[in-house]
Amino acid sequence: MATSNKQKQGDTWQEKYQEYLLHNGLKSTVQRDLIANEFYRLKGHITAEDLHANIRKKHSSIGLATVYRTLKILASAGIAHERRFNDGFTRYEFFDPEDRHHDHIVCISCGKVEEFENDEIEELQKSVAKRYKFTMLDHKLEIYGRCNNCSTKAKNG
Amino acid sequence: MATSNKQKQGDTWQEKYQEYLLHNGLKSTVQRDLIANEFYRLKGHITAEDLHANIRKKHSSIGLATVYRTLKILASAGIAHERRFNDGFTRYEFFDPEDRHHDHIVCISCGKVEEFENDEIEELQKSVAKRYKFTMLDHKLEIYGRCNNCSTKAKNG
DNA sequence: AAGCTTATTGACAATGGCTATCAATTGAAA
DNA sequence: TTTCAATTGATAGCCATTGTCAATAAGCTT
Structure with a gap:
């Protein structure tokens, strides 16, 4: 096929998705x-059940199991990232390769999740891994607390 | 009771435990x-099931549910900390108030868990929380990778 | 376009860590 | 020792997620 050599703008998630299916004997x-x-x-940060509920509105025949299965595929393809906070659900987050790695700050009161980036922390983690002779493959940093809104409520309520 | 006024060495985990039971209408x-x-x-980092298995060796009549219940109590009393890595188990770790906060570096291959401390990371987290106007209550940092042993095996095996 | 092979689907059963329930037992205050 | 709430072990239940399976759809090949 005569596709462009340029990669920078070229590999959208759809292409990545199709490629992953192809290379793994999966069907579209x-x-x-x-x-x-x-x-x-x-x-952002959706559960399988939430996604299923959303899809059901328009396509009522799609089964929950299929949603679970598809999310797994998207995760394997590097299109989605699995996140487990502390509420018993696995959440999936769209992964854009253009984005830098980010971590999460979670409100334990209302459940709000914000993302943040911090290069210094990233670097420090690398040096920790090196010190312990670990090949670092992934890392997870979550800050739990109460957001501005909820801590105000707690004081006044 | 005529106990010492000094607190520094005084409050062992046993005392904390007894006190927690007392103040919460629980029995020893x-x-x-x-x-x-x-x-x-x-x-370190034990699951309820592992602890139960261990105890069963000497005291075969103790039930799993009681182990779960007791670990919850120890966590509420601030004697144990609950940890959830990514293997579906809740692990409990003895908490020594003398110890500084530490994080974990986990081998995804053999499951080994090492602890590390890093004040710089701690400080950076505080500043992140402040920037997002969160009252920080807890945080969790886990580095996932392959330990020296396992990455060597992977290369040679 | 039809046939063929294999992947996929939806419904639902099963899994597994953990918790609730309950009748019998125990702790400790009176 | 009486009394009564707390506790225990066994087991049923919970619930997010995964496995099973017969029916169906994708994507070749001809």
Whole structure:
């Protein structure tokens, strides 16, 4: 095929998705594609159940198991990242390779999740891994607390 | 009771434990005390099931539910800390108030967990919380990777 | 376009860590 | 020792997630 050599703008998540299916003997199906698209549309920190509920509004026949399965595929393809905070649910987050790594700050009161980036922390983690002779593959930093809104409420309520 | 005024060396985990029971209308029982002691003896990052298995060797009648219940109490009393890595188990870690806060570096291959401390990271986290106007209550930093042993094996095996 | 092979789907059963329930037992205050 | 709430072990239940399976759909090949 005569595709462009340029990669920078070229590899959208859709391409990554199609490529992953191809290279793994998987098929593109209407359900799969629909779920992937809806996941992309909704983005941040969604649970399988929430995504399923959302899709059900328009496509009432799609099963929960298929949503779970598709999210797993998207995670394997590097399109979604699995996140487990402390509420018993696995959440999926759209991963944009253009974005830098980010961590999370979670409100234990209202559940709000904010993202933040901090290069210094990243660097310090690398040096810790080196000190312990670990090959670092992933890391997770979560700050738990109460957001401005909820701590104000707690004081006045 | 004529106990010392000094606190520094005074409050062992046993005292903390007894005090917690007292202040919460809970009773000291042979099972409870046994589980607490065994937990203290084994220390690091144990699951309820592992602890139960260990205790069963000597005291075969103690039930799993009681181990779960006791670990919850120890956590509420501030004697144990709950940790959830990514293997689906809740692990409990003995908490020594003399110790500084530490984080974890986990080998995804053999499951080894090492602890580390890093004040710079701690400080950076505080500043992040401040920037987002969060009241920081807790935080969790985990580095996932392969330990020296396992990455060597991977290369040669 | 039809046939063929294999992946996929939705419904639902099963899993597994953990918690609730309950009748019997125990701790400790009176 | 009586009394009564707390506790225990066994086990049923919970719930997010995964496995099973017969029916169906994708994507070749001809």
